[in-house]
Amino acid sequence: MDLRQLRYFVALADTLHFGRAAALLHISQPPLSRQIAALEEELGVLLFKRTSRQVELTAAGSHFHDQARRILASVDTAVRSTQATERGERGALRVAFTMAAAWSVLPPLIRRYGDQFPAVDLQLAEVLPRELNDLLISGQADVGIAFPWQRPPGLEYRGVFAEPLCAVLPADHALAAKADLTVGDLAGEPFITFPAATAPALHELVIGCCRAHGFEPRIRLETHLQQTIVNLVGEGLGVSLVPQSLGKMQLPNAVFRPVPGTPQVEQGLIWAAGNDNPCLAGFLAAAQAFVA
Amino acid sequence: MDLRQLRYFVALADTLHFGRAAALLHISQPPLSRQIAALEEELGVLLFKRTSRQVELTAAGSHFHDQARRILASVDTAVRSTQATERGERGALRVAFTMAAAWSVLPPLIRRYGDQFPAVDLQLAEVLPRELNDLLISGQADVGIAFPWQRPPGLEYRGVFAEPLCAVLPADHALAAKADLTVGDLAGEPFITFPAATAPALHELVIGCCRAHGFEPRIRLETHLQQTIVNLVGEGLGVSLVPQSLGKMQLPNAVFRPVPGTPQVEQGLIWAAGNDNPCLAGFLAAAQAFVA
DNA sequence: CCAATCAATACCTGATGCGTATCAATCATG
DNA sequence: CATGATTGATACGCATCAGGTATTGATTGG
DSSP states (O other), X not given: OOHHHHHHHHHHHHHOOHHHHHHHTTSOHHHHHHHHHHHHHXXXXXXXXXXXXXXXXXXXXXXXXXXHHHHHHHHHHHHHHHHHHHTTSSEEEEXXXXXXXXXXXXXXXXXXXXXXXXXXXXXXXXXXXXXXHHHHHHTSOSEEEEOOOOOOTTEEEEEEEEEXXXXXXXXXXXXXXXSSOOGGGGTTSEEEEOOTTXXXXXXXXXXXXXXXXXXOXXXXXXXXXXXXXXXXXHTTSOBEEEEGGGGGGOOTTEEEEEOTTOOXXXXXXXXXXXXXXXXXXXXXHHHHHHHO | OOHHHHHHHHHHHHHOOHHHHHHHHTSOHHHHHHHHHHHHHHHTSOXXXXXSSOEEEOHHHHHHHHHHHHHHHHHHHHHHHHHHHHTTSSSEEEEEEXXXXXXXXXXHHHHHHHXXXXXXXXXXXXXXXXXXXXXXXXXXXXXXXXXXXXXXXXEEEEEEEEEEEEEEEETTSGGGGOSXXXXXXXXXXXXXXXXXXXXXXXXXXXXXXXXXXXXXOEEEEXXXXXXXXXXXXXXXXXXXXXXXXXXXXXXXXXXXXXXXXXXXXXXXXXXXXXXXXXXXXXXXXXXXXXXO
16 A cells, blocks of 8 residues: 555545546546556555546545545644654753752743753753763763863863852851952851862862962861752851852852952753764754853 | 654654664665655754764653554554454444334344444334434445335345234233133134235234134224334223234233144344445344344 | 675666557437 | 547556665674
């Protein structure tokens, strides 16, 4: 059997007239007669009751009419949805994000992408920064959102967001009340930071900022997540320089103070160069538009 | 697009190997390569990522794989169900029956047909005898079950059931207690019958039975339905000769008495000669088997 | 560096679908 | 009742296209 025969059959069943059906199909009448006869032959079923003056569907033909229309419609749907899949308009995109991204760039980015590609099944997963590489390389995630980091070969990175560092201080700290806070004011204060391996670029940024203002930060303790740093500052264990967006946390015992002259900290997208998920291209494009 | 291309595509997507897929399809490898390329060309979508050493599905190809399998399966289903429709194994059969049939031949006949053709949608409708002809000729019903009758051209009849007439008497009637009741005993009794036009053959049978036993029945009143006759007998308005199966009615004030020498009354199937509902043929066959 | 594997390409042949012309059957109309 | 019109089926020729064989090009593994 052939899809052409199904199309011919449906046209004839719709019009019940060989000549008019052939005209609709842009063919002449004889080939239509032959194809219908071949179809009936192959099925072993008489689909039309014909006299030389009129054509009508048999019971089996009527049933086949419904089936054929359904099949042709699903072929059409299959073609369209496959093309949509290739354009990245359908399918699934697995986004792995770090907690820092969840507080800053993730929400607007996801919102924009979701508006543009509403039919894509977005699977968001929060991951630890150290897990990200493996997830992307093994194909368990399509794209990650994180600080710049030491990237292995095969992974691509593109920055999509930057914000300044700001100081976070215990609410009852003397500097918390000071107007015109500077980086230099933090010299000698006990710092809470994170291991360089966790986010090398950010780590370099924080340390470098202190050095640029003439002091080496006295590191009292290290923890991995920025949020944990803020929390420990609130507990009075020290001070820190963190991305500005962490200020949304609103902890009662920690205050955020903008500091002039702090560098911008960047976050960006990370993805496997060989990943051919079409949704990834759409996501990268949406992110590009977001930057602009 | 072509169903062949879908079959080729599914074979290749299943095996991910041009040579093996071609072998499964009983063709050589080059035509398979060309058909797949043509399919991709027509869709405008790359379905496979090929190197000269390995083949794998793209995201769009994987989606199309599901769709194509579903389409091929529905084509197969459509063919089978259409063939089943032509064999009368599916579809709908509208059976119109008279009340007399409901008490006798209808239940076992329907049971047998339903066992044999479980997928047919049986639509049973009780009708008045005088409506039957129009329903069958107009195509609102496929087959009727009734007494033999004056049939117009275009309708066919075939007997499927016969039973003797028996006498029905008021419970307190003198004859109700008599052993060895004969037809002759009913001479002179007021008869309750029905118009000859309602069921000519049955009417002829009842009147003829009386005449054969030497008397002309004294008809006190006429009504259309056999059940109504029995009911009026129970009310003491007269006696009658009715098909034996009416005895199932179990009215408290009417008794049924078998009478030796009464003729057999027949019921049968009626259908339009031009009705090409395949289920009708199955029903006629089942009825034929029921008779034997 | 060579042999093996695998998909793509070139070229040919046979099958098949389409178009034109025609036939057979039925219906409408004078 | 006869004739023309309508409609589906058939005959035949031609173009297209699918499949087969032979070959190429690319990659991999020993």
